[in-house]
Amino acid sequence: MLSSHLSALQVVIPLLAAPLCAIFRKPLLTWLIALAVGLACSINSIAILQQVRESGEIVYALGGWAAPWGIEYRIDSANAFIVLIISFIYLIGIIYARQSVSSEVDEKSQCWLYTAWILCFTGLMGITVSGDVFNVFVFLEVSSLSTYILISFGQDKRCLTAAIRYLIMGTIAATFYLIGIGFLYSLTGTLNMADLASRLPDLASQNTVAVAFGFVVIGLGIKMALFPLHAWLPNAYTYAPNAVTAFLAGTATKAAVYVFMRLAFAIFPDDYFSDFTSTHAIILALGIISAVATSAVAIFQDDLKRLFAWSSIGQIGYIAVGIGLASTAGVAASFLHLFNHALMKTAIFMAIGGLFVVSGTTTMAALKDAGRRMPWTMAAILIGGLSLIGVPFTTGFISKWYLVSAALEQNYWWLAGLILLGSLVTAAYVWKIVETAYFRKDPDAKVIRQEAPLSLLVPTWILVIGNIYFGINAQFTGSAATQAATAILSLTP
């Protein structure tokens, strides 16, 4: 009975839990509610994946109104995978949040932070499961509005300007997306993704479709921080509370990437993204520029959070390269990197949060001799960093492997070379951290072991171990990513 409503529950559970938090307003209680949501949704997301694997696509008509009139939720292997990623990162983020948040946000506002956090999660879930383009817009705004609130909880007052600049950029992005789907609606008379996919091929040569595509690509490009539309991201990640940064880095841009892939490959006619408009070449070029250039910017950052925020833009670049290749292998590499990047970046930001709790700052100075003072916290950052580079036995290696083989499949030797160049640049900023933390010793100073609290270390290390595990045994992630790619590339009902 309940199993037929799984897809709706994934959105309804957090949506109902958020107002509960706003009613109770006790920090511990709201945290427990958020945790319960995380547990329920994570279990639910596994059930959804299972159901999709056993019986194929789940189609759920909300309120019993059939598709063209009502809104439907449609889950195939592609979004089941994304739902799983976001749910688990949310769960681990919430476990981590208790201590991290209480060290940064005052007692009275904590309940509001959790409320916004749950709402943000609701929005992200809605974006991923929805089969209706307008519904996606609404959830996009739900998640964005709560993200602006989350960012404004930061300690530094500059979080406020980061939040309002993101608000302005984000609203422009969402409105661009709205214009795009407005044009599509005016042509086809439908907002349902499957309907759009069946009606658009006949209209593919019309200019309106091209205009709609342009608006949608730019709108979602801002949301996913695709270079050069990334300007909002570094400040937003730097000044948000640490737990929030960890969560956002793993999830927020990912949902936008998913919608982008869904629109580009499944909704717009076959070959529209690749051969017809050659947009794929632009995305590919922007992706690889971003992967190399923004990683280079990261080298010169003094604040660790800002450094890894720039690195996040670089990693989105790799995902964009996979999308730009527009082949099954390329898109599979993108899906795989979505998963792997969520694992490594969340782990790194969590470890930085631990560093902050101990030393009260996240600048490079805090790292000095940290290798001896807090070996576990530093090891987490180190392994995350190695994973970013793509060292064997970490998840990053698997991503790079898939991506490079996808590039070679199309005989893009230069691309494979540039991807490796990106890794090299990544190695430079990781090395900078390693050097400060392990080799800049102060021989006179006594080393005091001062590890981050266990409640922060455990969730961090769950992800770090995940990083190593999925780096050695890529069977689950590899097959899930390939299935996701085949699902998203061939959704023609």
Add this chain to the structure above:
Amino acid sequence: MEYLGLFNYWIVIALMMIGLYVVMSANNFIKKIIGLNIFQSSVFILYISIGKVSGGTAPILIDESVVYSNPLPHVLILTAIVVGVATTALGLALIVRIRSAFGTIDDHDVQQLDTRD
């Protein structure tokens, strides 16, 4: 007079450009929010213009068959207006906090204060 017939869409384009320009050029955060509102309103008008059927009435169920305008865009835009109001409210709330934290709501001044500390 084909161009006059597209009057609504000319307005849409004009408002869209004015809105975006204000967002980009204004330094005052409140003006930026106003710009955003103008930009969003232009999209609302776009949707509603799409839904209009010339000679159509309101979509009310009566026995005889009549031409009626498409009600769906109105519903969509009702939702989008709610989203817009929420965004404006949140933006203004942030501006209030910026004012108390920085003592100014000018983007340029805030940036200078940012780099100083």
